[in-house]
Amino acid sequence: MIEQRAPGKLYIAGEYAVVDPGQPAVIVAVDRYLTVQLSEGSEMGRVRSSAYGRTPLVWMRDDASDRIVLEHQPYDYVFAAISAVEQLRSERGLAPRYYDLDISSELDDVSGRKFGLGSSAAVTVAVVAALNEFYGLALTDSERFKLALLATIEVAPTASGGDLAAITFGGWIRYASPDRGALRTHRAAHGIGATLDSRAQWAGSSVTRLPDPDGLQLLVGWTGSPASTERLVEQVRTSEKRQPLQPYPEFIDDSRVCVDELVEAFARGGAGATAVIARARRMLQRLSTSSGITIETPQLEALCDIAERHGAAGKPSGAGGGDCGIVLAGADLATDPIVREWEANDIRRLSLAPHAASGGIDAF
Known part of the structure; x- marks a missing residue:
């Protein structure tokens, strides 16, 4: 069993502007968590989450293309994260495996209403972290953040990624976003590994750790x-x-x-x-x-x-x-x-x- 927790986040300043590449925001990770548990599967994979109701979503692979196949195609952050990691795994020549994901969250109230603490970002970061461990990809924190952002912008192309950065690195940060349109274009043309490694594609983006404001x-x-x-x-x-x-x-x-x-x-x-x-x-x-x-x-x-x-x-x-x-x-x-x-x-x-x-x- 692999377990990964991701905290919530709060924007402190810089909202809206941070969507423009290179524009900064201050964000903090907070101590309420979303948890992903991963266990080895066989013949198919399952994702259990309250977001999907009582019945788990089942996924399989297309033998010819190695692509993930979903019965109902719910294109969301979980499966965007799975697809991004699986593409990287394939590019690195690692053998595919099946796995089950169980997702639980403290980022909403008992009735299921979200607090606005970044549950979509948290589940993306946690799924990437769990699969990084599962496949032994040995990604650095920055690479996990980048991979989570590449997954996210397939669902929400204008997402800044500030929430992903705060959740990945923790604490208080200053964040500036990359050009996400250029990232999507580069991934489509050159693959996900090349996009992760390209410094030019991440130009203007930065994460700076800030000191705790004791006062x-x-x-x-x-x-x-x-x-x-x-x-x-x-x-x-x-x-x-x-x-x-x-x-x-x-x-x-x-x-x-x-x-x-x-x-x-x-x-x-x-x-x-x-x-x-x-x-x-x-x-x-x-x-x-x-x-x-x-x-x-x-x-x-x-x-x-x-x-x-x-x-x-x-x-x-x-x-x-x-x-x-x-x-x-x-x-x-x-x-x-x-x-x-x-x-x-x-x-x-x-x-x-x-x-x-x-x-x-x-x-x-």
């Missing part, structure tokens, strides 16, 4: 309303309702400044970070107004306003539209009043802490 507390509130990151990002990027007041290039520039200043604040132990978060919130509000897209729902607005009234700073995490909001507060600030007022407004505090950094970040 800050992280609070996370959940609104209970799920949101689709992919849909919101696409709506913002294609909206024809933007006003001259906030053109998108200006938002990109402002986002980079916020991320850079937040990184500098972390280097000081967190001093000045709350002011940056407050400014990042206003920046997202302007983007919402200019695009006509609701980023800050009434509950997210209440979550952030409550934090500000008590001397902290809050903002939506990720694309907004529901899911979670994050709050940064000084280490000495009493946060119980924030939590009590959240509860009075049907906002649930999630007991989360940063998942410790693990492994090294080798060169891209």
Whole structure:
């Protein structure tokens, strides 16, 4: 039995802009987990997950092409990850094997509603890690991240990969994305191994580990309303309702400044970070107004306003539209009043802490 766990994640700053190649974001891995257990199979493979209902999905191989064959073709992150690893395995001349995957998750509530902690990214990272161990591929952390991103963009071509990076490397990171369109083209033309090894294809992408901000507390509130990151990002990027007041290039520039200043604040132990978060919130509000897209729902607005009234700073995490909001507060600030007022407004505090950094970040 092989078991791999992947943590959840939260965006702290840089949402939306990070979708553009080379643009940065600050993200943290958090200590709530998705687990994949892999066991050897024979004649067929099975995937068990609450996402698929009570009956496992069964897969087989086409003897002629060595491709994965699914009865119902649910093209999702699990099978995108399986297909990516299997392609690499085939390119390396390793013999194919069958296996069963059992997936369990702490990244949603008892009713199955997702918290917005990156369950799709977590399952992708965990499946890649399990199959890396199963086939003895000896991938580095950076190679596992890259492989997970190549799998992800087959399902969601515009996904930045920031969640995958945070989940793979742990801790607090600064992340900048590669050109995913170029990656897909290169994979189609040259294979997955060549794409992993090509430095040119990953130019502009980076992962930098940030120090733990000892002078800050992280609070996370959940609104209970799920949101689709992919849909919101696409709506913002294609909206024809933007006003001259906030053109998108200006938002990109402002986002980079916020991320850079937040990184500098972390280097000081967190001093000045709350002011940056407050400014990042206003920046997202302007983007919402200019695009006509609701980023800050009434509950997210209440979550952030409550934090500000008590001397902290809050903002939506990720694309907004529901899911979670994050709050940064000084280490000495009493946060119980924030939590009590959240509860009075049907906002649930999630007991989360940063998942410790693990492994090294080798060169891209």
